[in-house]
Amino acid sequence: MLQHVHTSRIRHEPPATKRRGHRPPAVLKHLLADTDVRLNGDRPWDIRVNDPEAYRRTLRHGSLGFGEAYMDGLWDCPQLDEMFTRLLRADINNKLRQHTLRLLLASLGSYWHKLLRNHQAGRRAFHVGKQHYDIGNDIYQAMLDPTLSYSCGYWARATTLEDAQRDKLDLICRKLELQPGERLLDIGCGWGGLAQHAASHYGVEVLGITVSREQQKLAAERCAGLPVKIEFMDYRALRGQFQKIVSVGMFEHVGPKNYRTYFDTVYHLLADDGLFLLHTIGDFETSNNNDPWLSRYIFPNSILPGAQQIAAALEPRLVFHDWHNFGADYDPTLMAWWANFQAAWPTLGQRYSQRFYRMWQYYLLSCAGLFRSGQGQVWQIVISKRNQRLEYRSLR
DSSP states (O other): OHHHHHHHOOOOOOOOOOOOOOOOOHHHHHHTTTTTOOBTOSSTTSBEESOTHHHHHHHHHHHHHHHHHHHTTSEEOTTHHHHHHHHHHTTHHHHHHHTOHHHHHHHHHHHHHHHHSOTTSGGGGGHHIIIIITSOHHHHHHHSOTTOOOSOOOOSSOSSHHHHHHHHHHHHHHHTTOOTTOEEEEESOTTSHHHHHHHHHHOOEEEEEESOHHHHHHHHHHTTTSSEEEEEOOGGGOOSOEEEEEEESOGGGTOGGGHHHHHHHHHHHEEEEEEEEEEEEEESSOOSOOOHHHHHHTOTTOOOOOHHHHHHHHTTTEEEEEEEEOGGGHHHHHHHHHHHHHHHHHHHTTTSOHHHHHHHHHHHHHHHHHHHHTSEEEEEEEEEETTTOOOOOOOO
């Protein structure tokens, strides 16, 4: 499990591999035929197989086996982001599932398991905090911009990561029409970047909540002296009322079984004439499945929402006034994070393993490919109670 990999701090090198004379399975060559990605090709986005074990893992376990094979050094690619862009534009995941009975059965089993079980219920809501956000603030402080924003930047006018993140924070505050003295609830506050910005520049009082102990501690330190309180808690335990509510990069952890509960909670917490802004990654199609590699190693129990799921969960008491998609902006955000992580690796590499490096590389660059391909989207949705806000001016 990722938690063990992250917290052990023991350096484990991938097993030594060397190129052998081997012929790729015909089914894989067929799957890649329309992707412009070649096995053992010489272009930067081609897959260079170091050990034929990579083929077996991919055919047996799909994207999970493919990612684990990369972590173990069984294959390489100089430009992972561009490789994933090409694969995802060709809808490789669905094609791979359709080509083997084993993967089809595994996919159905995973579907029914998720359908019958609520993976984001109760204490499970805290798993992602322990496994991902608590791995070490040193990684995030090295990788992110000074606001420690771990979500998509807004690059409409920005030329640097810091500018893109500050523009995003300010865009959120302006969309919420924040006024001095208002109470703002930040569901999933991260390391406090938005709370700090809103309190400092808009004069609001902020309650931020997180399921990560490390985030709570650092966010409280960063917001010291401001009217900001950071609590370690699940959104279902919230009480009180707020003029404005915001949630950035947290809804991906809610899960379809809890969408109605989530929006019911927002409804009861939101003042009658208040505004709620939801910032979330969205899937280009509605699905009840997450990528199994990301689910195991990066974001446990997380599922990207579809537009239909959000719209259905809002009804009938909440309505949206603005739906803004800037998913293309996640590509430069992720590439900037990767550049920062690489630059910091000489220091980070003294505490984390080479396998962790390959895992993090695979994570960031595969996600860059997801957004570059158009499958991944980023939505900012402005919501209010029905019949309470008859006018709203959309901002960009």
